[in-house]
Amino acid sequence: MPSSSLWQRFQQYFVHYDDLGFSLDISRMKFPDDFFEKMQPNIDKAGTNKRIKRFAADIHAGKIANEKGEHFKHVLLIGIGGSALGPQFVADALGSSGDPMDIYFFDNTDPDGFDRVFEKIEKHLSQTLVVVVSKSGGTKETRNGMLEAEAKFKAKGLHFGKHAVAVTGVGSELDKHAEKNEWLARFPMFDWIGGRTSAMSAVGLLPMALKGFDIDNFLAGAAAMDERTRIADAAQNAAMLLALMWYHAGNGKGEKDMVILPYKDRLALFSRYLQQLVMESLGKEKDLDGNIVHQGIAVYGNKGSTDQHAYVQQLRDGAKIDMKHGSKSMRESQAAITSTGFCAGLGARSMKAGGNQSP
Numbered sequence: 001m002p003s004s005s006l007w008q009r010f011q012q013y014f015v016h017y018d019d020l021g022f023s024l025d026i027s028r029m030k031f032p033d034d035f036f037e038k039m040q041p042n043i044d045k046a047g048t049n050k051r052i053k054r055f056a057a058d059i060h061a062g063k064i065a066n067e068k069g070e071h072f073k074h075v076l077l078i079g080i081g082g083s084a085l086g087p088q089f090v091a092d093a094l095g096s097s098g099d100p101m102d103i104y105f106f107d108n109t110d111p112d113g114f115d116r117v118f119e120k121i122e123k124h125l126s127q128t129l130v131v132v133v134s135k136s137g138g139t140k141e142t143r144n145g146m147l148e149a150e151a152k153f154k155a156k157g158l159h160f161g162k163h164a165v166a167v168t169g170v171g172s173e174l175d176k177h178a179e180k181n182e183w184l185a186r187f188p189m190f191d192w193i194g195g196r197t198s199a200m201s202a203v204g205l206l207p208m209a210l211k212g213f214d215i216d217n218f219l220a221g222a223a224a225m226d227e228r229t230r231i232a233d234a235a236q237n238a239a240m241l242l243a244l245m246w247y248h249a250g251n252g253k254g255e256k257d258m259v260i261l262p263y264k265d266r267l268a269l270f271s272r273y274l275q276q277l278v279m280e281s282l283g284k285e286k287d288l289d290g291n292i293v294h295q296g297i298a299v300y301g302n303k304g305s306t307d308q309h310a311y312v313q314q315l316r317d318g319a320k321i322d323m324k325h326g327s328k329s330m331r332e333s334q335a336a337i338t339s340t341g342f343c344a345g346l347g348a349r350s351m352k353a354g355g356n357q358s359p
Contacts, residue, residue: 137174
């Protein structure tokens with residue numbers, strides 16, 4: 001190849017990130033000039049978030065519709081554990097009656113639970129989109145829910161594949177099943193993503209986009225908070241401070257429980273979400289050095305207005321536990337508060353907390 005051509009290819013295919021001090025030169029690879037054009041469909045598939053936004057937009061616009069050309073108006077998400085609880089929590093916390101689609105869940109194998117959901121959507125089944133979430137595709141609970149949905153659609157004379165979307169690992173049993181049965185779309189769930197931490201992957205972003213939420217803003221907020229978890233100064237790192245306070249309160253052994261009392265109805269699922277996130281992450285037989293420790297933090301709770309009396313009774317007269325609570329909105333938090341001040345804020349005239357403190 002002439003040196004002039006090599007120089008042109010170098011100019012075209014050399015990448016440099018000034019801020020990272022990183023460079024990449026692919027100009028000497030002998031790919032044809034139309035290689036990137038031919039690979040564009042595969043490149044597009046790699047941009048999962050972009051595909052999610054386009055898919056949701058096409059659903060809302062009716063470009064992707066049911067067999068009769070009608071808009072999809074409802075979503076049935078089938079999953080288990082964090083793969084269902086994350087989307088449930090987000091939908092409950094951020095959803096409104098003005099959303100372009102409403103959402104229902106199969107997150108158990110209870111036949112009565114299936115029937116209760118079907119009672120709500122059966123009349124609108126033809127306009128219901130089904131999202132099946134399973135990383136391996138072999139999770140029995142999720143598969144059972146999928147089979148129940150398939151049977152219901154078939155009984156109504158509907159082609160399930162024309163209503164179904166998969167979020168799963170590439171090449172999984174579910175991925176192959178969805179491809180074979182010509183489902184509407186398949187989105188990847190990578191093997192390093194656990195269900196309890198999947199809300200910011202396709203697992204959470206797809207139902208969010210279908211609900212009409214701005215997933216770019218959601219991710220930007222998460223990224224901004226993630227940056228703050230990396231602040232070296234512990235006194236300015238909220239995540240480190242919280243971890244240190246829990247270490248202190250539990251004597252480094254998880255000796256105290258975490259009680260979640262949100263006073264915002266939209267945060268009613270917060271305690272269940274944290275149960276998944278905290279208990280599954282921290283419940284360990286061994287520590288990082290391989291020592292047998294059998295440690296973790298037990299998490300439980302309910303709506304503050306519903307269960308405040310039970311937990312305050314436990315605080316006053318039972319075994320000592322530590323409490324955390326959600327305040328008026330997702331944007332507000334109250335970090336350091338005694339149970340006396342906590343109850344006073346609820347209008348209680350007086351209540352001695354026995355010196356218990358909340359981190």
